[in-house]
Amino acid sequence: FKGRDGCRTPMVWDGNASNGGFSQAKPWLPVPAKHLSQAVNVQQGDETSLLEHYRRFLAFRRAHxxxxxxxxxxxxxxxxxxxxxxxxxxxxxxxxxxxxxxxxxxxxxxxxx
Incomplete structure (x- = not known):
């Protein structure tokens, strides 16, 4: 990807869905295959995942x-x-x-x- 586009790839919600579950329409940028393993549905419930780390941090911030x-x-x-x-x-x-x-x-x- 040229420029900063590589930082702006679609959010991958579902590693098994078309376009990573981001949209049923064709997104501006493709969803790289290597991003599918980091989808929200893959990380959800995995206490060692980045998603769950951020959820714990945000809960801590809300509590304080x-x-x-x-x-x-x-x-x-x-x-x-x-x-x-x-x-x-x-x-x-x-x-x-x-x-x-x-x-x-x-x-x-x-x-x-």
Whole structure:
């Protein structure tokens, strides 16, 4: 695919359906055969799948309003790390992400985890 079209292939809902279940009409881009094994109906219920991972993450986010609507305060960090807190009401969540390949340490100060 030229340009960014490869990033915009149709969503594959059903690995056994025509056009991956995206549409009964011919889509602008074809559904690559290798995408059929990643269809929603294939991943659904598989706790190790990316689909179920995102569902758990979204449920966690809905259960913790601070993640969606809380105030954000960044924590000083070095290298490939990003750290911040989100606060809403009585809830405070500390988020620390290592975006690099090597293990990293982040000083969280006096925070109790």
């Amino acid at each position: 309003p601070a993640l969606a609507k809380g105030d954000i305060s960044f924590i000083e960090s070095q290298g490939d790390t990003v750290a911040f807190t989100r606060r809403a009401g009585n809830e405070e969540i500390v988020c620390v992400f290592n975006l690099g390949a090597a293990p990293a340490k982040v000083d969280l100060g006096n925070r109790t985890l």
